[in-house]
Amino acid sequence: MTRKNRLLKLVALGAYLFLYLPLFIVIVYSFNDSKLNAEWVGFTFKWYDKLFQNREMLSAAANSLIIATVSAAVATVLGTLAGMAMHQYRLKLLPGLVLAPIAMPDILMGVSLLLFFIMLNMSLGLISITLAHITFCIGFVALSVQARMTAIDRSLTEAARDLGATPWQCFRKITLPLLAPGIIAGALMAFTLSIDDFVITFFVAGVGSSTLPLQIYSMVKIAVTPEVNAISTLLMVLTLILITLTARLYPGALRS
Amino acid sequence: MQQKSWQQRLLTLPPMGYLLIFFAIPTLIMLFASFRYTGEYGGLAPWYSIENGTLAFDLTLENWQRLFETDIYLRLFFKSIGYALVTTLLCILLGYPLALMIARSQKKHRDLLLLLVILPFWSNFLVRIYAWMIIFSPNGALTQMINSLRDLLGLAPISIMYSATAVITCLVYVHLPFMVLPLYANLEKHNPALLDAAQDLGANRWRRFWRITWPLSLSGVYAGSILVFIPVLGMFAIPDLLGGTDGIMIANVIKQQFVESRDWPFGSVLSMVLTATAVLVVLLGAKIGQQGAR
Numbered sequence: 442m443t444r445k446n447r448l449l450k451l452v453a454l455g456a457y458l459f460l461y462l463p464l465f466i467v468i469v470y471s472f473n474d475s476k477l478n479a480e481w482v483g484f485t486f487k488w489y490d491k492l493f494q495n496r497e498m499l500s501a502a503a504n505s506l507i508i509a510t511v512s513a514a515v516a517t518v519l520g521t522l523a524g525m526a527m528h529q530y531r532l533k534l535l536p537g538l539v540l541a542p543i544a545m546p547d548i549l550m551g552v553s554l555l556l557f558f559i560m561l562n563m564s565l566g567l568i569s570i571t572l573a574h575i576t577f578c579i580g581f582v583a584l585s586v587q588a589r590m591t592a593i594d595r596s597l598t599e600a601a602r603d604l605g606a607t608p609w610q611c612f613r614k615i616t617l618p619l620l621a622p623g624i625i626a627g628a629l630m631a632f633t634l635s636i637d638d639f640v641i642t643f644f645v646a647g648v649g650s651s652t653l654p655l656q657i658y659s660m661v662k663i664a665v666t667p668e669v670n671a672i673s674t675l676l677m678v679l680t681l682i683l684i685t686l687t688a689r690l691y692p693g694a695l696r697s
Numbered sequence: 698m699q700q701k702s703w704q705q706r707l708l709t710l711p712p713m714g715y716l717l718i719f720f721a722i723p724t725l726i727m728l729f730a731s732f733r734y735t736g737e738y739g740g741l742a743p744w745y746s747i748e749n750g751t752l753a754f755d756l757t758l759e760n761w762q763r764l765f766e767t768d769i770y771l772r773l774f775f776k777s778i779g780y781a782l783v784t785t786l787l788c789i790l791l792g793y794p795l796a797l798m799i800a801r802s803q804k805k806h807r808d809l810l811l812l813l814v815i816l817p818f819w820s821n822f823l824v825r826i827y828a829w830m831i832i833f834s835p836n837g838a839l840t841q842m843i844n845s846l847r848d849l850l851g852l853a854p855i856s857i858m859y860s861a862t863a864v865i866t867c868l869v870y871v872h873l874p875f876m877v878l879p880l881y882a883n884l885e886k887h888n889p890a891l892l893d894a895a896q897d898l899g900a901n902r903w904r905r906f907w908r909i910t911w912p913l914s915l916s917g918v919y920a921g922s923i924l925v926f927i928p929v930l931g932m933f934a935i936p937d938l939l940g941g942t943d944g945i946m947i948a949n950v951i952k953q954q955f956v957e958s959r960d961w962p963f964g965s966v967l968s969m970v971l972t973a974t975a976v977l978v979v980l981l982g983a984k985i986g987q988q989g990a991r
Contacts, residue, residue, distance in 0.1 A: 453798035460817045463828030478831040523712035538716040546931020548948045553723035576719040657823045673824040680819045
């Protein structure tokens with residue numbers, strides 16, 4: 442039962458082109474031996490060389506990795522708790538608190554956290570960025586875990602309890618393994634969102650510390666140079682590897 | 698029963714505590730800041746003072762009055778709402794056929810086709826804006842091609858960079874997956890037997906679409922529209938990099954108040970208006986969605 446509709450396929454093809462052509466252009470120009478992103482001059486790796494000699498960029502990359510690892514870890518724990526709670530109990534406040542940060546425009550969280558940190562006399566830097574990243578990551582983990590919870594057969598945990606397992610044993614041996622794909626998907630999402638975040642970081646970073654997106658922003662603000670293409674290409678490759686790894690290790694994790 | 702509530706607390710309290718501290722309280726602080734005076738060097742002035750042993754509160758409505766003194770800010774708000782509406786509409790126009798095509802393709806291909814929609818979304822946000830900076834740059838291929846065409850027709854060359862066109866194109870590009878995913882989730886559930894029945898009864902392709910597929914998919918359209926509309930309304934990076942002076946949106950002014958002018962109270966006023974608008978849109982969307990479900 443296939444409905445052949447050429448117009449539909451044509452528009453869809455156009456949409457895919459629209460999605461991929463810009464990224465393709467970025468990748469191609471990262472190997473172009475010209476300062477301008479215009480004419481193709483010749484193949485080169487020099488933009489990558491330049492990138493790896495750029496101290497600021499390297500330290501920003503290190504910052505990004507540290508922040509993303511810590512905030513993904515903390516947000517995964519808190520988000521998993523929230524996701525399980527939202528599935529098991531009829532709560533009013535928690536779902537609202539989990540969903541609101543996702544529903545609001547990023548800039549609002551950025552400026553309100555800036556006011557909050559300044560009010561507490563906290564110096565802005567890696568810690569304030571990490572605390573902010575945890576805040577916006579919790580919701581995504583919680584939703585991923587909650588979706589996975591609904592797929593778990595309740596009779597399994599009930600059977601375990603009937604056979605004398607303690608609540609902890611039941612969680613450790615039944616719920617957690619079954620929940621793993623949801624947790625992994627949530628953690629991956631949190632990690633990527635943290636590495637990717639520009640808007641909120643922009644407000645809570647202060648002057649001393651930079652992350653990759655902040656570094657890219659300041660470079661792009663001044664001039665469009667192929668070095669940005671090189672770092673962009675590397676970031677795309679990193680994300681692709683992460684996604685492929687997750688898909689290999691936990692088939693089904695990406696679907697949720 | 699006792700044990701159950703102990704478990705419930707263990708699960709609920711840590712995330713709730715964290716979000717109360719780092720989300721709810723900062724939002725309240727922002728509301729409060731909108732009634733405070735600007736400090737001497739920008740930022741915030743103290744909100745109370747003690748003179749001769751009496752406590753005085755230094756709060757004001759001035760910041761809120763300033764919002765209505767000129768029509769600059771309100772016009773910018775409406776302009777941003779306009780941008781968000783146009784972006785949402787374009788996302789529907791482009792995303793609907795895409796979601797429909799995926800939902801109607803063979804089952805084994807669907808996951809891959811959907812993944813291809815999500816994949817660009819996983820690449821860095823700034824990289825995706827940067828890609829359009831290259832495309833729209835004056836010596837980029839697209840601008841050159843358009844201008845050589847215009848030259849043939851005897852028209853003056855144009856620049857797409859730093860215009861509303863550039864901003865909206867990039868807004869659509871970044872937010873398209875938010876439209877496609879909920880639409881696909883909806884369209885995939887449709888029963889093909891309905892379309893067969895309509896065809897047997899003599900309805901042509903157009904009629905089948907408008908009488909069956911479209912009405913059934915409305916909840917997906919609403920969900921996608923909210924997911925696109927709200928982040929676009931509060932977007933500052935795209936107009937900042939692609940918009941120039943003409944293309945700025947309300948979030949650019951908020952950023953300017955907090956970073957360049959350091960007028961935090963007025964920045965808080967604008968942020969609160971944006972918050973209220975976003976909340977209103979979500980509530981409205983939920984209400985329409987409920988009615989649609991009936």
